[in-house]
Amino acid sequence: MVPHTAPLGTEAGWPDRPAVPAPPGALAAVERRVLWLSTAIIDHANRVRPNPTGLKVGGHQASCASMASIMTALWFHTLSAEDRVSVKPHASPVLHAINHLLGELDAAKLTTLRAFGGLQSYPSRSKDPDPVDYSTGSVGIGATAPVWGAIARRYVDGRFGGAGTGRQYSLIGDAELDEGAVWEAVQDPMVPGLGELVWIVDLNRQSLDRVVPGIAADRLQGMFAAAGWQVLTLKYGRxxxxxxxxxxxxxxxxxxxxxxxxxxxxxxxxxxxxxxxxxxxxxxxxxxxxxxxxxxxxxxxxxxxxxLGGHDLGVLLDAYDAIDDTRPTVIFAYTVKGHGLPTEGHPQNHSSLLTERQMRDLAAELGADLDHPWAGFGEGTAERALTAAAAERLRRPRHEPQRPPAVPADLARPAPGGTGTTQQALGRTLLDLTRQAPEAAGRIVTVSPDVSSSTNLGGWLNKVGVWSPAEQTDWFADDAETILHWRERPTGQHLELGIAETNLVGLLGELGTTWSRWGQPLLPIGVVYDPFVNRALEPWSFGIYAGGQSVLVGTPSGVTLAPEGGAHQSITTPSLGIEQPGCLSYEPAFALDTEWCLLAALGNLGKPDGSSAYLRLSTRPVDQTLAAVPTDPAARERRRRQVVAGAYVLRRADRPVVTLAAMGAMVTEALAAADRLAALGHGADVVCVTSPDLLFRALQARRGLATDPEWILAQAFPADRAAPLVTVLDGHPHTLAFLATVNNVPTTALGVTRFGQSGGLDEVYRHHGIDTDAIVAAALDLV
Known part of the structure; x- marks a missing residue:
């Protein structure tokens, strides 16, 4: 493909005008070099580096140019070692240019933008070779990440120390303010007290397609001011x-x-x-x-x-010096998209690329050399001294990661009797940890968007308290009828957010990165209604991509929420663990299974080789004796290992002619169906699936496509008992459909494929074809 160059008038694209004299001083010279390097990085990726496929590589020279002054002034004058910065996605080459000048990125890497194994398209903590504080790329999510990073830093420093201070900067494109996630974060009750927050808005008034006709800056400024932020506007230069x-x-x-x-x-x-x-x-x-x-x-x-103010170094420095650290600050910096480039101000310059002639003209104007684009400042120059001083100032102490405390694999509770729910087991397991493994429990931090009591976290909250930077008065402490005690104090281990799932998982991701930022591992657990997990999935996924390890609990779930109707019934969430990199998924059927899965998930957090987990829980009361947990210690341990590996055989027939594989709440229907099939003379094995994710990985390993352990397949689906398979779950049937390939048997996959409606449990199950009758009928069709 031919690189897109907007119709910019002349062949060079630069209007016939006299050269504008460069401002004097070392900082201005560094600014020009940052502009040159960021432009040259993209030029090399698109015009110089061989591209045999012809596929557009891309990059955003104009978006980088509008940020060059803002970022130069920030890094080479204002930042301290403890500050952290989230850089807008399209300005990643500016960050790499700055890191190169600071000695953090070798010149050879500047030629690898968007190449396999090279510099990523957008800033990445986990994949870029140079320092990146926040992964960005998904518009609006990177902008808000420092909000949650500030809270995570305060939490770690208050409980364990060593996280220091420092500001949290977000460099935001003005179009990002269209994202609802931004305003959900701004409005959260915790945010007005975060004086370390500084957002700098690159107000270039252009989007991908056009010049935005009315940016409504006054309205935006008013919205921030109303939320308690300091608002600084840099409209014109000196x-x-x-x-x-x-x-x-x-x-x-x-x-x-x-x-x-x-x-x-x-x-x-x-x-x-x-x-x-x-x-x-x-x-x-x-x-x-x-x-x-x-x-x-x-x-x-x-x-x-x-x-404009966003390109005037003096105006920028004055603004940075005027930041009020007692409240969040937003700086609206008026800029020109493509500032200093031939594409300057053109409405279609978003992805346009300079030609070789334009690059040579630009090099001449900026004091660079296109044939030697990565040349550094000379020894003894003021520019060399400035960059060296900045590098020394910004050098961070290394925090050696602590290993998280050991999480027990089994709390050795007797298998519960009577009825219970997997959601209840969540709260009970957390309380048991405070007694049996206090060191591990001390690293747990829970987060909820105003659903703590309705997801069975009440006992945990009463035990550990709610986190607040300063102790708050509990005005209901002496009220005998108050069951949930809301004790807010710096030692609390629960953080309560407003009703915004994107905020919850944003905070969850940052709490999950503390092991890599300050060497202090946390075990974060976020609890959200399962029907709203999809709303939270993108920012949670981005948090995992950035190295955040956490447990997301979706509860209650499925059409098992029969009276709640279709709006509160989740369908696609069971397969998320298979589809989400860096994450394990579990959907236990019984209380003890829930305990084991949660403990296994917590044991995977807070370390370089760790991973996140998703637990899908239910409010359906289930007879716990159906779990038939062995009392022999060795047999119990074998069951536990199978549970956390993905599946176990719950019932064996003498001569099975069909296998019923069920997950979560549907295990009771599968057992009832097995009884009826036995009465008809058809023996049925019943397999309780706890993690389709881990079973799929095991199957991939058997095929030589992964390195995960595969022993669970032989134990849960032994080849000598292979029979036609019926799978059933309270979710989309494709989640378990792959199990037929374990032994290559005929199969029928039952599940939920359409929106539900309110009703009784039996009515709703019948409506979706996942009741006992449907399982029996599917089995008879196969045998």
Whole structure:
């Protein structure tokens, strides 16, 4: 494919204009080098590096250019070693350019943008070779990550120490403010107290397709101010501000203030002669403006029209120095997309790439060499001294990761009798851990979006308390009728958010990265209603990608929530563990299975070789004696190993002619179906599946496509007992359909494939064809 170059007027794409003199000083020289390097990194990936497939490589030179000044001033003047920065996705080459100048990235790596094993398309903590504080790429999620990073840092520092202080910066494209996740984060009750938060909005007023006609900056500023943030607006640079003080200056300010974004952007494409015609406009102020600019030489006029606050190093430094650390701060920095490039201000410059001629002209203007693009600053130069000083200032102490405390595999409780739910087992297991494994329990932190009591975390909350940076008064402490005690204090281990699942998993991801940031492992558990897991999946997935390890509990789940109706019934969530990298999934059927699965999941957290987990739990009361847990210690341990490996045989027939594989709440129906089939003379084995995810991995390993252990397949589905297979779960049937390939047997997969409705449990199960009758009928069809 031919790289996209927008129709920018001339072959070089640069209007015929005199060169604008470069501002003096070492910081300005570093700014020019950052602009050059970020542009050259993308140029090399697209124009220089061989591309035999012809597939577009891509990159965003214009988006990098609008951030070059903001990021230069930040890294080479303001940041401390304890500060952390989330960089907008399309500015990743700017970050790599800065890391190169700081000595953190070898020049050879600058040639590998978007190459296999090279620099990633967007900043990545886990895949980029140079320092990246936050993975970004999914618009809006990277922007909010420092909010949750700030809370995670405070939590770790308050409980264990060593996490230090430091600001949390987000560098945000203005289009990211369209994302609802941003405003969910801004409105969370915890956020107004986070004075370390600083968001810098790159207000270039362009999206992918066009110049945004009305950016409504005043409205955005008002929304942040109403949420308690300090709002700083950097609209004009010092050159323009000085011109505004001259005769005709107030008219010029009014003219630019009132100008629509498209008209302003068009001025950036004008020569000096064209500017003298267009800039005055019409009406009574045209004369004073014309008189003012008549006294300016061409270079000054061209510099003035693009002299916005986000490109004026002095204005940026003053703003950074004015940050109020007692409350969150947002800085609206007006910028020009493509600033300093031939594509400057063009409405279609988002993905446009400079030609070789344009690159050579740019090199000449910026003091670089296209044939030697990665040349550094000379020894003894002020620029070399500045970058070396910044590198020393930003050098972070290394935190050796602590191994998380051992989590017991079994709490040695007797198998429960009577009826119970897997959701109840969650709260009971957490309480048992505080007594039997207090060190491990001390690392657990739970997070909930206002559903703690309804997901059986009440006892845990009463035991460990709610986290707050400062102790709060519990006004209901002396109320005898209050069951859930809301004790907020710095030692609490539960964090309560507002009703926003994206906030919950954003915080969960950052709590899950503390082992790699400060060497302090946490065991984070987030609890959310299972029907809303899909809403939270993207930010949770991004947290896993960034190294965050956590347990997400979805409860209650499925059409088993019969009276709640279709809006609160989950269908696709059982297969998420198979489809989500870096995550194990479990759906236990019994209380003791839940305990074992949760303990196994917690034991995988907080270490370099760890992984996240998803537990799908139910509120359906189940007769716990159906689990038939062996009383012999060795047999019990064998059962536990099978549970956490993915499946176990719950019932064996003398001569099986069919196998029923059931998961979660549907195990009771499978057992009832086996009884009825036996009465008809058809023996049925019943397999309780606890993790289709792990079974699929074992199957892949058997085929030589993975390295996971595969022993569970022989124990749960022995070849000498292979029979036609019926699978059933309270979710989409494809989740278990692959089990037929373990022994290559005929199969029927039962599950939920359509929206449900309210009703009784038997009615809803019958409606979806997952009741006992449906299982019996499917088995008879096979045998």
């Amino acid at each position: 050159l323009l501000e000085e011109l505004f003080t001259r005769p005709g200056g107030s008219a010029l300010r009014t003219r630019i203030d009132a100008m629509g974004n498209p008209e302003y952007q068009r001025l950036l494409r004008c020569t000096a002669e064209q500017l003298r015609e267009r800039l005055p406009g019409t009406g009574s102020t045209a004369g004073p403006i014309a008189d003012l600019i008549a006294g300016l030489d061409d270079a000054t006029l061209l510099a003035a029209v693009r002299n």
